[in-house]
Amino acid sequence: MASLWDFKGELYIRAQGERHVLRFVDAGSRKHIVEGGSWFYGKPMFALAPYDDRRDVATVLIQSFLVWVEVFGLPPDLMTKEAVIP
Numbered sequence: 001m002a003s004l005w006d007f008k009g010e011l012y013i014r015a016q017g018e019r020h021v022l023r024f025v026d027a028g029s030r031k032h033i034v035e036g037g038s039w040f041y042g043k044p045m046f047a048l049a050p051y052d053d054r055r056d057v058a059t060v061l062i063q064s065f066l067v068w069v070e071v072f073g074l075p076p077d078l079m080t081k082e083a084v085i086p
Contacts, residue, residue: 005033016057022048038065 009025024030033039039046049062077083 005029005039007033019057019060021051021053021057023053038067 007024007026007029009029011025012023014021014023024033034048034050039048045067047062047065049060051057051060
């Protein structure tokens with residue numbers, strides 16, 4: 001993950017059930033990684049959400065996330081934002 005994210009400082013990871021809590025020493029790296037979009041580690045997606053360590057990690061909701069989709073062979077008139085988001 002270090003080479004994927006290129007973060008500064010240290011990263012601490014703690015397993016909690018089926019989820020993991022990541023603590024970044026560098027606040028700038030944390031912001032870049034948590035707000036940087038969806039991450040893929042191998043084939044599975046690695047979704048991140050802010051967590052304050054004050055509640056059960058299982059209650060943290062990930063309601064939406066951005067993904068980049070590339071579709072090949074579309075006609076030019078369908079390569080617009082309006083064609084994708086009516």
